[in-house]
Amino acid sequence: MAPRTAAALHILVKHKEQAEDIIKQLNNGGKFHMLAKKHSTCPSGKNGGDLGEFRQGQMVPQFDKACFTGEILVPQLVKTKFGWHVVKVLYRT
Template sequence: MKTAAALHILVKTEAEAKALKDKIEKGADFATLAKKHSMCPSKKQGGDLGEFRKGAMVKPFDQAVFTKDSDEKSVIGPVKTRFGYHLIRVLYTS
């Protein structure tokens, strides 16, 4: 079964997610922004979700992680789920 590890930032609005993505693309630290802005308890770890299996996350999140070809520098999103809007940095998939 496929596994991945990722960081994420969860916010209420798409506009907030886009603004944070712009900051990251201009050099802001993903983990620092996660600690400050994310609504997820993972914010205490800089948005680190650890390792998870395909199918463990809500479908839109899972699809974004496992179907995108990304490197550690790129940020996926905003990805809308029932929880809000996510920015995702995939650390690895295997």
């Protein structure tokens, strides 16, 4: 059986309040790629937060769990050792 894969966008910030504010902006029609470019501390921010496709188990556990069990296309909050992520899963196989 082929390994499961997912594709996701994310915005990495230091503080939960900022991440929650970004989710509010997204829910009010904000554009994910614009917010990622503006706020994300991850190098992927300059690509609109695009992480591309990755295999299950490739990311840190909390992030991996969110990507493989969370809702698709719904921004969610994930805390990891890197900070607070706003994650939007595009699809998974």
